[in-house]
Amino acid sequence: MSSKSFVLLRKLLKVHSISSCRLFSSSAVYRASKRHYDLLVVGGGAGGMSVAATKFKGISSVGLMDGAQKHYYQPLWTLVGAGVKEFAETERRMKDIIPPGVDWIPDAAETFDPEKCIVKTAKGAAIGYKYLVIATGMQLDYNKVDGLVNALENSPKVCSNYSPVYVHKTFPCIENFKEGNAIFTFPNSPVKCAGAPQKIMYLTEWQFKKMGKREKASFKFFSPLPVIFACKKYAQTLDKICADRNLRCYFKRNLIKVDSDKNMATFQNIDDPKDVKSHEYEMLHVSPPMGPVNVMMNAGTLVNKAGFLTVNKETLQHTRYPNIFGIGDCTDVPTSKTAAAAAAQAGHLRKNLSAMIEGKPLGSLYDGYTSCPLTTGYEEVVMAEFDFELQPKETFPFDQSVPRKSMYLIKKDWLPKIYWDKMLKNGSFSPVYPNPWSADQRRFAEILRIMESEGFDFKWEDHSKEVFASIRKIRSDHAFADVTLHSGGRNFVAHKVLLAASSRFFEDLLAGLPANKCNVLVLTDVRPEILRALLDFIYEGESSVGNNLLEDFLTAAKKLQIRGLHSFDARKSRKRKTSGHLRGSTQENDDDEVVSPGRETAENTPVNSTNASESNKPKSMVLGPSVSPTTEEIDTESCVQVKVETGEGKEFDDASAEWVEEETCADGEYCEEGNEQEEYIVDLENSDMKIPPEVSRKFVSSVPRTMPSICRESNFDISVPSHHSTCAEFYLSFRTVLNTVMEGLPFIEGRSSSGEDVLPRL
Ligand SMILES: Cc1cc2nc3c(=O)[nH]c(=O)nc-3n(C[C@H](O)[C@H](O)[C@H](O)COP(=O)(O)OP(=O)(O)OC[C@H]3O[C@@H](n4cnc5c(N)ncnc54)[C@H](O)[C@@H]3O)c2cc1C
Known part of the structure; x- marks a missing residue:
């Protein structure tokens, strides 16, 4: 995609990074007169929308505050960038997915006053609440890397799956790649979906293979972390994949500058800031620095120094204000930030907020469950699932560190459906299955097993x-x-x-x-x-x-x-x-x-x-x-x-x-x-007969289907049409050939008893 057309696309899309763009509209859903809600949810993303969709006893009014016009299922952007999925599948108009009975407040929270239980909005409204759930996600800080925004806006060689705008550049980058370095970066910041920066590398490699240019590319993955993935079990698989496929990993390296005129990306050694090296790129995929949205950075007693909402990591209740809960990327919960984590948290939050409303102790404890479907290539996913302790917490009855097609299908087709139809509609979806397996879950496992195979076996028991x-x-x-x-x-x-x-x-x-x-x-x-x-x-x-x-x-x-x-x-x-x-x-x-x-x-x-x-x-x-x-x-x-x-x-x-x-x-x-x-x-016992191919061909074409075994024993490659169907014809044909071959006689016209020609004249 040329930079001009990209700018045009940007204008057409009229969207910016999730947190920086707030297009306000006077939605019919928003009753401007209402200034107080029993439950106010700030942020209508994966976490906030699923909480808003939950029915709580004792809550008669729910308001959902979010100034964005579009809601995105971000996990699918990995596959959009790889050219596997359409972007349209990842977006919905916010007004179309607001749960029934919930008021959408199409406005951004600007300040929180937790003492007075009021949220002030960008448009100047003050909304009161009895209970507050904060779910503002994270914002993308592309401008924290020198030259990156300019490169993303103007260079066709630089892309990023993390933004609804720049994700459109990734596949053209893959397609237009000619020869050189394909560079993929991991940010030196908290990150949503820690697997996404490397997933696109594996998918790009697959696409290059498919396009016949793998040999022309050197793959380089730069990360400020010391390892490829936090959970050891999956890291082992990923290390092996990188080694086997010659994908070079540079750890403890942070992207600090992009020079799109020279196509150079500059990295700094985390342990030795003076160690700075530049690498030329033909393709650069950047996972940008991320952090809390601005309103959270300034939220005083609600947040930690970095701007993350401080909550009890198990109950998700605020550490200081009991009527405030947090969910998703905006919290300081020490787990990998994913939609899967938000889904699991939603279940605990629902129970604990209900308990709070009913004046009971909060007893539902989140264990840090998170999941990252690592697309390690086309139609293969390592389904990483783990908890606070980085211990695997696997859903399926097989080793999930093995790349699997079934997990890929789940990532590509099932999870989006579950997201739109379950998580956002009734908030009750929890991806964690208890052990031991119930009959239903075993059946589900059987379906997965079938998905692993290339085809389906149908069996008629009493056939x-x-x-x-x-x-x-x-x-x-x-x-x-x-x-x-x-x-x-x-x-x-x-x-x-x-x-x-x-x-x-x-x-x-x-x-x-x-x-x-x-x-x-x-x-x-x-x-x-x-x-x-x-x-x-x-x-x-x-x-x-x-x-x-x-x-x-x-x-x-x-x-x-x-x-x-x-x-x-x-x-x-x-x-x-x-x-x-x-x-x-x-x-x-x-x-x-x-x-x-x-x-x-x-x-x-x-x-x-x-x-x-x-x-x-x-x-x-x-x-x-x-x-x-x-x-x-x-x-x-x-x-x-x-x-x-x-x-x-x-x-x-x-x-x-x-x-x-x-x-x-x-x-x-x-x-x-x-x-x-x-x-x-027919006497062939001692014959040294060599039948010329053209005779053999004619002969064979005239041999009836029912020829006797003498034919089958021959060295003819016999594929016999059925139009001459009698042995009598066969015998005639046979003798004709023998006459020709053995006695040197010219071919004679053979006739069957029915008068049909057996052999055409040569
Ligand atoms: C490329 C990519 C790949 C990913 N892959 C996966 C994956 O495979 N699996 C997975 O589980 N997760 C994945 N994720 C992560 C996942 O999308 C996020 O972790 C998840 O969306 C977090 O949900 P959230 O509700 O906390 O934040 P979000 O879904 O980001 O929602 C935040 C909402 O808050 C709103 N908001 C912000 N500021 C304000 C304000 N001041 N006032 C009101 N509203 C505000 C925003 O408009 C937004 O609607 C991926 C993310 C990306 C970008």
């Missing part, structure tokens, strides 16, 4: 039970059936997806059938009662089979490779790939054996089979649109019918590694005239 109950019903209703199994003159409607899921045999077979047509599978050697029992098993997971059918049932189950009744490892065998040449034999019995649909291995042979040689027979699938079924129940027009012989019709000669297609229409039952399959012989 199989409920799905199978539905499937059973669907079956009995004959709903959604998309395939017919035909056996012994009987039809069984079924569902392809279930057949495929339950049987490797069906899976391979069905994969090759046209998806948009009704299909009839004619099982020639599976008796209907066996088929019925197998379908029961597939649909119900169980089946009752009489002794007399047992052997046939198991034999058919093995042949059809029904899962649960057959131990064939489909996935494993699919991975098989041989190298160099196609193999004619698939009859090996090793673990990786590849088995084509319907073909048996010795392993698959029924133990009690009386005809071992039969189990070695490959099964045939004779496919073709013109095959006629034997039963009238099958609609020959709309269905593609598939005759499935589970043990007959083909011979496989293992010794010569030859496939021999027998006359599959021998029985005449399923063949129409003129539709006989051609005989073919």
Whole structure:
């Protein structure tokens, strides 16, 4: 952002640092005639607004005095500066958030008279009170650093998240950074949110990485303190982060001057004031000196020398005037000044002021709880929570010194919501959760755990039970059936997806059938009662089979490779790939054996089979649109019918590694005239075949989905489109390729039995 546009923005915004700007208006909320309140709250920030929102017994009138037109949720400015959040999310018009029943006095307190219980305002009004809560926060003293205001006003390289004006400069500073030092400072004064000066450093580093310029930047963090963070537990994490990411920390150094013409920042050694060094910067983020607002500096017996309201650090009652309480940054409570601290204090203040009103002793004791969500990078926060003794006081059931995404989400999304919707509306929000964890809090912890992960797991506890109950019903209703199994003159409607899921045999077979047509599978050697029992098993997971059918049932189950009744490892065998040449034999019995649909291995042979040689027979699938079924129940027009012989019709000669297609229409039952399959012989055992890639590509593109295992065993990278769907076509294609490659013959046009082109001409 150029300095001109920045000045323009400043004019447009018409806001200045929180305490220096008081724009007065004649708000309808303020009844000018009222001059006395049971409870007067001075300062409508995080602390004051939450006290004003609290209902107190015995208090009939509440006045809230604050001359600012805007209320800011300052903790989010860190993310605004980093380019993560919009500034608009951090501000509300004061008049829109004044709690119902509370009079807003849009005026600034100018003097306090605690003896007479009167506050005089900048506009000259004198407001009396019975009880007074002071919550004036802190003001920013940018002018305490030589040249800083000029630099902030005029240099695009200098920014500060601490002000609602200068926070707009931070992200442009990050974006415009070219090469050099990125310097971040901590003030030599009390500070609100002691983590904020370094949070923006981590976020800037993340942004630089994202923008690809991290290598061009040297990060330097200057602090007058001897350590990076007061609470040791979190300091350890932060020290490590700085070391790992090469973020150099200079302790006991205080920013005393900024020369924006030369882009130089000058620091003084706290222990040795003569030790003064200047560092050139390409980007300078300043956390300015801060202190009590002017009215407090002059508040006499109400404040300590520095101008902080003196209160009992536990009860928050004034040390001298019992009807006065203090909350937030303006007090001398020795804890880290944060909105979280103010939120915790609000709970104790409410109880103690109530006790005071009722004439009871003040018994609610604040332990110094404060919290600082340290954004250590994009989507990670170390959620520091600790007390007066700097002892961790952690809310969540995990180690909060670890940077976590869940804590980042809390900082970014939850805390702002809690602030606007809870803390400012009913003042009752207290961020401290008691131990042991209640059921609700455990649930909350579980949500946090989920937030930590990348995604969400959903589990349907009774999934199989409920799905199978539905499937059973669907079956009995004959709903959604998309395939017919035909056996012994009987039809069984079924569902392809279930057949495929339950049987490797069906899976391979069905994969090759046209998806948009009704299909009839004619099982020639599976008796209907066996088929019925197998379908029961597939649909119900169980089946009752009489002794007399047992052997046939198991034999058919093995042949059809029904899962649960057959131990064939489909996935494993699919991975098989041989190298160099196609193999004619698939009859090996090793673990990786590849088995084509319907073909048996010795392993698959029924133990009690009386005809071992039969189990070695490959099964045939004779496919073709013109095959006629034997039963009238099958609609020959709309269905593609598939005759499935589970043990007959083909011979496989293992010794010569030859496939021999027998006359599959021998029985005449399923063949129409003129539709006989051609005989073919493929002998590849000893071939040294090298298939040129372009031939291989053509070949592969024409291979039907249902190709037998000989293809799967090949070294082709087979990704097969489904438009050629019959084995007959495949065989034709295959022979065509072989002719071309092995015999050097020119490519011939292959035709399937249906007359379609199998291979295009080369
Ligand atoms: C960049 C940044 C990051 C921060 N990050 C966090 C964080 O992550 N977590 C966290 O908990 N806290 C954070 N804080 C600190 C937090 O915002 C403050 O500690 C908190 O707002 C203090 O509340 P308060 O009510 O004491 O003061 P404020 O919220 O500052 O409110 C003071 C109010 O008093 C009014 N006032 C001043 N003078 C007078 C007068 N004479 N008469 C009447 N009214 C007056 C002001 O207009 C103002 O409305 C951050 C602050 C900043 C600037």
